[in-house]
Amino acid sequence: MRGGTPSTEDFGQRLRVLRARAGLSQEALSDAAGVSVRALADMERGRTRGPQRRTVQALAEALGVDTDEAAGLEESAALGRPRPRTTAGPAAPVTLALPRDIQDFTARDAALARLLDLVRDAGPSRPAVAVVTGQPGLGKTAFAVHAAHRLAPHFPDGQFALDLHGMDAEPATARDALARLLSASGIADAAIPAGTDDRAGLWRSLAGERRLLLLLDNADDESQVAQLLPGTGPSLTIVTSRQALAGLTSVHRCDLTLLRREEAVELLTRIVGPERVRAEAQAARDLADLCGHLPLAVRIAGQRLLSRPHERLGKLVARLAAEGRRLDGLQAGSLRVRAAFALSYRQLPAGSRTFLRRAALAAGPDFSPETGGLLAGLSYDEAVACAEELTDAGLLQSDPAAERYRFHDLLRLYAAEQVEAEDGPAARDAALDRTTRWMLRRATAAALHFDADHDHTAPSGDPDPDGAPTGREEARAWLEAERAQWLAALRRAHDTGRHRQVLDAAEAMHWFSDLNQHWEQWVEVFRRSSDSARALGSRQEEAVHLNYLAWAYNLCVHDPRAALVSADAALMAARDSEDGLQQGWALGYGAGALHRLGRLEEAHTRLREAARCLASQGSPQARLAALSILNALGALLRQLGRAAEALDIHRRGEQICRAGVPGRADELIAFYHAVHRQQIGNDLAALECWPEAEPPLRQALAFFETAQMPSWAEQARLDLGQVLAAMGHPEARETLLAARDALAELRSPRQAEAATALAALGRATTGM
Incomplete structure (x- = not known):
């Protein structure tokens, strides 16, 4: 024996003897050593034969044994610890060795x-x-x-x-x-x-x-x-x-995230060699884009090209450009993008599989759980649960701020394939029709928040009143977020002959559209609605929507020739239906197109005719139209060098705004007033009354910014910047810079005017 302890090598027996000698219970030793009672019991019973060195040291200190006894305790524990097996020859193989590293690993x-x-x-x-x-x-x-x-x-x-x-x-x-x-x-x-x-x-x-x-x-x-x-x-x-x-x-x-474009090209280069990539640099970039910068897809494309050393990169690009063949093209030997997606898809519960494949039918780059639920036939809560599950599974990407989701491009193609394979045309059409009906009803109800002629105490017609947007801010946010969805719904309703739904939605949109003139989609909206009115045989509604279309051509896509064609067609339809209000609007929109085409005298004639036509109408709508005509007439006169006449006309319009229009909300009249304030500022600028021009332009800009009307606001900012530049004001450069950048983003033709004004300001500053 060593120090009175058993000579046996059994650790458990040695521990029991030492604990008994110290007069400690298992509970007391557990507290002192920081080892659980269960662990102590397993050691003493021999179930744990070789505890770790740190555990043995803690037990020895708690037991108060001397150095020799502690060494003996450690020795018996060491004998019970597992030891690696040995072989008679070379070292035993490691059965879980790391796989081979790939030599062309890129990025990360x-x-x-x-x-x-x-x-x-x-x-x-x-x-x-x-x-x-x-x-x-x-x-x-x-x-x-x-x-x-x-x-x-x-x-x-x-x-x-x-x-x-x-x-x-x-x-x-x-x-x-x-x-x-x-x-x-x-x-x-x-x-x-x-x-x-x-x-x-x-x-x-x-x-x-x-x-x-x-x-x-x-x-x-x-x-x-x-x-x-x-x-x-x-x-x-x-x-x-x-x-x-x-x-x-x-x-x-x-x-891990997708590769950047240059990283995807670098991976392709490492696989196929720099010579082939240099020879077809643009094709290499296009190939990376068609692969969605997904490493597996890029690798497959590279391996495919590597196995075909004489095949041009452009040939594979042409093949992958066709969406229906893209997944077929992304395979090389046993490597297949489709197979990688299928592995995850097969693991999903039935409801999540349905949600994933039906969500591929959603329009636009992303979608809400609402849209996914409509397509899959699920409630909102069920749709949210599916979307979160798919995000956790790496099959959807969630927006960092909003409750919205998106596919990788290749995964969307895979999901769309599953719709065709598992659902078939009938189920697909039923899902799209259900979503179309719901989306158009919600879009119509949301847009009516902005309609000055709508009775806001009437039922909204929203398909889910409890979840509907309340107030303009929520309505606007929904219409902007779901723009791709409700526009797709409008297309499908038009193409399947549901023309009344199309007309109702477009009619509800026409006030909202004024807030977002930079949306090119308004041309499509009102082209389809005017076509639907024609299909229903309503010449009066056709005149209305052709006028909306002329407006969209004039202000949204800056195509005055198409605007003139639409305005002339609207004028004919308005005369056929004896609608004086629409005749006035058609003359005004036609004049706007002629003005933009440089046919100023013809524009002037039409505007005078429009003013006379509207003067004979007594409705509030006609008075608002007259304000628009006065605004346009004054702007034209200013361009003709008759700024004093323009100022008189715009001040006359301002007086109408201050007097108010019966039956029209103050907020709407404030908009017309802001438009006239902007024009008055420009008239004064044309008369070189710079200090007098600044206040009305600032007032107009403030209103348009508060009303979130970027197209109007940035043009007013440009007008203000030009006045400030003429005055030598220190804010001129900053104002013109902001206007130029914003107008470029809005694709406004006036961005060139802003750039010219900035250049002139620079020359004036440097004395050139």
């Missing part, structure tokens, strides 16, 4: 740097865990393998890679994975415990004292991974998964 430098920082910052008792997630095809495994090879020198005790088969019908269980890890660590099969918890405990015991790098590839869920993570020690675990694994705590998250 920032993500690799963050992993290296994670390794450097990890403490000896704080194992690091990095979770690599993202949509199919992002190269998660390639990144993890490359990172593991780069970081391997930091982990001299071994690097293990284990595929957890998360995309298989039966993913690996934690129990089986632990057995493979223990076996690779040198534990004999007979020494591997039967239970999952015992295996996990033994694995943690081994990993806790080694510098290991563990790659867990293709994880299914958190429960599968949690049992495999070391609890202590200086190890690093890299987990890859198509799922977000949001339930894993205290981990470093590495969400």
Whole structure:
């Protein structure tokens, strides 16, 4: 015996003797050593034969034993610890060795740097865990393998890679994975415990004292991974998964994104060689774009070209340009983009599969859960749950601020294929019709918030009154966010002969359209609505919507020739239906087109005729139309060099605004007043009354900005900037710069005028 302790090598017996001699219960020793009662019991019963060195030291200190007794306790524990197996020949093979690194790995430098920082910052008792997630095809495994090879020198005790088969019908269980890890660590099969918890405990015991790098590839869920993570020690675990694994705590998250265009071209270059890429540089860029900058797709395209050394890049570009053949073209040997998507798709519950494929029918670059739910036949709450599940699965990308989702381009093509394969034409058309009806009703109700002629106390007609936008701000936000959806609904309603729905929606939109003159889509909206009016045989409504179309051609796409054709057609329809108001509008829109074409005298004649026509009408609508005609007439006179006459006309219009128009809201009259204030400022500027011109222009600009009318606001800003420049005002340059940039963004023809004014200001400043 040594120090009165048994000579036996059994650790459990030695521990019981020492505890009894110290007069401590298991509970007391547990408290003193910081070891659980259950763990102590397992040690004394022989279930745990070789606890870790730190545990043995803690027990020795709590028991108060001397140095020799502590050494003996450690010696018996060491004999019970698992030891690697040896072979008679060379070293035993590592059964979970890292896969081969790819030599053409490209980009991801920032993500690799963050992993290296994670390794450097990890403490000896704080194992690091990095979770690599993202949509199919992002190269998660390639990144993890490359990172593991780069970081391997930091982990001299071994690097293990284990595929957890998360995309298989039966993913690996934690129990089986632990057995493979223990076996690779040198534990004999007979020494591997039967239970999952015992295996996990033994694995943690081994990993806790080694510098290991563990790659867990293709994880299914958190429960599968949690049992495999070391609890202590200086190890690093890299987990890859198509799922977000949001339930894993205290981990470093590495969400891979799409490659940038130049990175995608670089990857292609490394695969096929710089000579082929240099020879067809634009084709290489186009190919990267058609692959959606998805690493898997770029790699497949590159491997396909590599296997066909004489094939031009442009040939593959031409093939992939056809959406219906793109997924067919993105395959090379066993590598297939479609197969990568199918793996994730097959894992989804039925409801989420339906949501995913039907969402591919949504118009525009993104969609709301509302739209996805309509297409899939799900409630809003069900749609949100599906969208979140698909986001966690890497199949949808969520907007960082709004409740909206988007596809990767290639994944949308795959989802659309599933619609054809699983739903068929009848179900597809039913989903689109259901969405069309709902969207047009919601769009019509939302747009009526801006209609000055609408009775806002009447029922809105919204398909979901409880969830409908309330007030103009919410209505505007919805109409802007869902622009692609309701426009697609308008198209489908028109193409399927639901002309009354088209007319009602377009009629509701015409006031809202004035707030967004920079939207080119208004041409399509009013072209379809005028066509629907013609199909219904209503000449009066045809005149109305042809006038709206003339407005859109004039102000939204700046096509005065098309505007003149529409205005002339509106004038004929208005005369046929004996509608004096629409005749006045048609004459006014035609005059606007002639003005833009430089046919000023003809424009002047039409405006005078429009004013006479509207003067004979007594309705509030006619008075508002007359204000617009006076505004246009004054602007034309100013251009003809008759600024004093223009000022008189615009002041007459201002007097009408101040007097008010019966039956019209103050807010609407304030808009007309702001328009006339802008024109008065311009008239005064033309008369070189610069100080007098500044206040009305500032007032007009303030109103348009508050009303969120960018097309109007930026033109007023340009007018103000020119007046400030003439006065030598210090705000002139800043004002003109802001106007130029905003007008360019709005695609306004006046952006050239702003650039000219800035250049002139620069010359004046430098004295040139």
